[in-house]
Amino acid sequence: MSDVYVSLEFTPNPNTLKYSVNRQLLAAGAANFTKKEDADAQSPLAAKLFGVAGISGVMIGKNFVTITKTEEGDWDVVHKNASSLIETHLSEDGVVVNESALKNPAHKGGSTETEQKIRDILDNEIRPAVAMDGGDITFEKYEDGIVYLFMQGSCAGCPSSTATLKVGIETRLKEAIPEIIAVEAV
Numbered sequence: 286m287s288d289v290y291v292s293l294e295f296t297p298n299p300n301t302l303k304y305s306v307n308r309q310l311l312a313a314g315a316a317n318f319t320k321k322e323d324a325d326a327q328s329p330l331a332a333k334l335f336g337v338a339g340i341s342g343v344m345i346g347k348n349f350v351t352i353t354k355t356e357e358g359d360w361d362v363v364h365k366n367a368s369s370l371i372e373t374h375l376s377e378d379g380v381v382v383n384e385s386a387l388k389n390p391a392h393k394g395g396s397t398e399t400e401q402k403i404r405d406i407l408d409n410e411i412r413p414a415v416a417m418d419g420g421d422i423t424f425e426k427y428e429d430g431i432v433y434l435f436m437q438g439s440c441a442g443c444p445s446s447t448a449t450l451k452v453g454i455e456t457r458l459k460e461a462i463p464e465i466i467a468v469e470a471v
Contacts, residue, residue: 289375291368296351296419298443301342302364303419304350304371314412315421316382317344317437328382330374337366344421344438345382351419351438400427402462407434411454415440422454430466432458446470 287307294303316331318324319342324331330350331343339358344351350371354363375381404424415422420440425433434454440446455468 289372291372291375293364293368294349294419296439296443297445298353298420298439298441300356300442301351301353301419301439302360302367303439304352304368306348306350306371306375308375309348310345310350310381311347313347315344315346315416315437317421318342326383327385329380330371330382333370333374334367337363337370339363340367342438342441344419346416346419346421346438349416349419353438353441397427399462399464400424403427403432403458403465406458406461410457415449425471427465430464432465432468433471434468436470 290307292305294305296303316328318328318331318335321332321335324335324343328343328345331345334340334343334350334352339354340352340363341355341358342353352363352367354360407422407424411422418439420436420438420443422440423435423437425435427433434450436446436450440449443449450468450470458468459465
């Protein structure tokens with residue numbers, strides 16, 4: 286196998302960095318960890334990253350890892366340690382995410398025709414776009430004309446996430462599904 290390359294990419298969220306790698310980490314979707322305990326049980330790579338002082342979140346995508354730091358975290362320390370840790374872990378062919386953790390569906394909610402249309406638009410149009418910025422958005426539920434979405438990775442807490450949600454996602458979903466009244470983050 287060829288050498289592992291990890292490249293840093295800045296995201297619109299000042300508290301997250303995206304590390305693109307020349308490996309497929311997941312077949313599809315993303316695995317998001319906001320607690321060390323969850324990472325310990327589900328992802329050896331995320332568990333190691335939570336050992337770096339200042340890291341408060343880890344999201345693993347198809348070929349990237351997004352790191353979120355605490356307000357007190359120092360980017361110099363976080364970046365230096367996270368980058369080398371990712372490279373070493375992948376060079377040693379370490380497990381990224383346990384198989385059991387991948388069985389969780391990317392989307393919740395029911396299975397009405399409207400909900401399936403929402404999931405299709407999210408999966409085929411929106412999620413690939415937000416993944417480019419180190420984030421992910423999943424469907425939580427559709428109720429009384431309102432779509433509830435869960436924002437992860439660089440999308441969570443991003444200053445521009447409200448604009449992305451309202452201007453981008455809400456506009457696109459309303460255009461495709463006129464009965465949608467609004468889109469909200471959960």
